[in-house]
Amino acid sequence: MYSTIELKTEGRLARLTLNRPTAMNAMDDVMMKELADAFEALKSDNDVQVLIIQGEGRAFSAGGDIKKMVDPDSPMDIGKVMVDVSRLAKALYELPQITIATIHGAAAGLGFSMALGCDVIVAEENSKLAMNFIGIGLVPDGAGHFFLKERIGIPQAKQLIWSGEVMNAEAAKDKGLVDQVVPDGAIGQAAEALAQKFLSAPIAAMLASKKILHEQKIAELENVLRMESEMQVAMRQTEDHLEGIKAFVEKRKPEFKGK
Incomplete structure (x- = not known):
């Protein structure tokens, strides 16, 4: 049914696995649509009471698929993508289940936004968490602004969005962004116990x-999602974003000009 995620139900427990391990579960347009579809389906599933969200392979999710953003053969339509990103975030927030994000490896960008939308966040101690949209001249999406504000308040949310700081699990827990830290390799067991x-x-x-x-x-x-979509479409047109993407692909430090 899905090509980039797996959704399995065992009685009252469901597991949703991000399944693009060779791309560190970076979210392309297909995955964004499939996640939105899956969450919307779960909204009307009153038999499931707990949902575990996890990543296959080495990471939870490296965020939006930057390589796909610059692929000349199949460029992502940002307007269409933002519709699915907004659907995904709204359905996740409205789920009638307790949602548990289980983070190992990286949870960055949109991957981190999605984790922050969950009720409980468990992370392995050496995982890397970052709201790092700023590195490519973009604003957080997937309700990143809303979920950060709900967890840590506006002043702290701004600092984190503006810095794009990469945190380990303990640092994220100190800020109130993670609820439980577990040793590396213990995430599956911890999620199951919870x-x-x-x-x-x-x-x-x-x-x-x-x-x-x-x-x-x-x-x-809904208002935050509408504004994120509008701002993201605008930011995609900026010189700073194009420079950020180029620098990322060329593995060099970007030179931003505020344009």
């Missing part, structure tokens, strides 16, 4: 609280 703990709790009441807390914020989330 899922079982939730499933053996009065989870219907927990999910009712999630609905009460999230429902108030939907209009704000």
